[in-house]
Amino acid sequence: MAKATTTIRQVLNHKPAYGAWFAANQALFNCVAAFYFDVIQAHEKVLQLGNQEALTALEHLTHTTKKNPHPVMPLSDIAEDIPAMFRRAAIHAALGSARSFATHLRKWRARKEKAQSKGKKFTERPPVPPQSWNKSATFYTGQWKERTEHSIVLKVWTGTCWSWLKVRITGRESPTDAEMGSPQLATGEQDNVALWRKIRDRDEQLAHLVSRRIVQFAREHEARVIVFEHLGNLTPEKGKYSRRSNTKRAFWMKGRIFRYAQYKAWNEGGVITCRVNPHNTSRECAHCGAQVVRYAAGQPEEGYTPGTPLVRCEQCQMRGHADRNASIVIGQRLIARYQPGRPQEEKPHTPRLAERELKDSGVTVSQEAKGEEQPFIAPTRHGSSNGHGTAHKGKRRRMGTPSLSIPPQLRLFTE
Ligand SMILES: [Zn+2]
Numbered sequence: 001m002a003k004a005t006t007t008i009r010q011v012l013n014h015k016p017a018y019g020a021w022f023a024a025n026q027a028l029f030n031c032v033a034a035f036y037f038d039v040i041q042a043h044e045k046v047l048q049l050g051n052q053e054a055l056t057a058l059e060h061l062t063h064t065t066k067k068n069p070h071p072v073m074p075l076s077d078i079a080e081d082i083p084a085m086f087r088r089a090a091i092h093a094a095l096g097s098a099r100s101f102a103t104h105l106r107k108w109r110a111r112k113e114k115a116q117s118k119g120k121k122f123t124e125r126p127p128v129p130p131q132s133w134n135k136s137a138t139f140y141t142g143q144w145k146e147r148t149e150h151s152i153v154l155k156v157w158t159g160t161c162w163s164w165l166k167v168r169i170t171g172r173e174s175p176t177d178a179e180m181g182s183p184q185l186a187t188g189e190q191d192n193v194a195l196w197r198k199i200r201d202r203d204e205q206l207a208h209l210v211s212r213r214i215v216q217f218a219r220e221h222e223a224r225v226i227v228f229e230h231l232g233n234l235t236p237e238k239g240k241y242s243r244r245s246n247t248k249r250a251f252w253m254k255g256r257i258f259r260y261a262q263y264k265a266w267n268e269g270g271v272i273t274c275r276v277n278p279h280n281t282s283r284e285c286a287h288c289g290a291q292v293v294r295y296a297a298g299q300p301e302e303g304y305t306p307g308t309p310l311v312r313c314e315q316c317q318m319r320g321h322a323d324r325n326a327s328i329v330i331g332q333r334l335i336a337r338y339q340p341g342r343p344q345e346e347k348p349h350t351p352r353l354a355e356r357e358l359k360d361s362g363v364t365v366s367q368e369a370k371g372e373e374q375p376f377i378a379p380t381r382h383g384s385s386n387g388h389g390t391a392h393k394g395k396r397r398r399m400g401t402p403s404l405s406i407p408p409q410l411r412l413f414t415e
Helices: 018-042 044-048 051-062 084-117 193-220 241-269 322-337 352-361 388-393
Strands: 008-013 151-157 162-171 182-186 225-229 272-276 292-295 310-313 319-321 409-414
Touching: 018 044, 018 051, 018 084, 018 151, 018 162, 044 051, 044 084, 051 084, 193 225, 193 241, 225 241, 225 322, 241 272, 272 322, 292 322, 310 322, 319 322
Parallel strands: 008 409, 182 409, 225 272
Antiparallel strands: 008 162, 151 162, 292 310, 310 319
């Protein structure tokens, strides 16, 4: 039986300082939703399931438990300690978007087939997956409490920890006979020009935040050069449209982070930035150059599993965190390029988009580091005292209530 749903809009009044925390909460939510969208794209059959079965399947693919110790795409790779209800709200948002995207794609394919069967030229571009996410974070049971007519306490990710925040609410009161649903933190109407501007601003903020951290880290370690990889190869993969689009999304974000880090580094400390050939930076041993074995804790130390956290070199017995090893290789490539008497490293393959992007930023590799005879890079310590190598030893959370039915919603608007 269908249930009638009432959406009640109320305005949240909160201390100005909370604004940044709600933004951080929203950013995390979007990040988790985008992650699940990618998981669904990699496992398209999930979309043939109903919401409840799809939720179970997606949790099995991503959520580490005693019974499920090695999920295929662990959520813990992108964030630790996500509360169960927060995760489920994000899964629900991702499913909605993925279903809509799949429908658009199917219709586009049908139009294409029809045109081609008639011998007509078909130039319409295929639909693209969301470039940025602006899903409202729904507060399911467990994420909010102590709701009165005038206030509510919400569990919010502040950017550093989960915190209970009490906020005042104004606006239409809930009808007394209504079953209470889950409040949702909304930011406005979806089809609103001003809103889209806000979304772009938020993406900008994220790129600024990440680039700022990079520059801060470099300055703390007194580095004079920050070395990035050139953006990767963007050759579309045949028949896998979704994957191609995801690559584009990652490419876009990387480009922006590079450009922002570039000007911040230069303006704030005269630190220069440059890029090196990305070819096999993750596969080479930083110590001896041999091919590394890449694996996750608890898995056999053999082969090369992309995305796993650990590396081991069979030739020199180096062990460490995969990203750290790759970072050192990236630094070494820059130094190698400026060794006297060494042939210039081969120019990396730059696909069309990369050329455009390079032109936009007005940068080429050779210009960036010109005049620096021997770029100095702060010495690095190898080893993983920071625990990065033990990504899967974190807390294992048991699944909570399995309901993903959609309760009547209370929308709270932040201003
Ligand atoms: Zn080695």
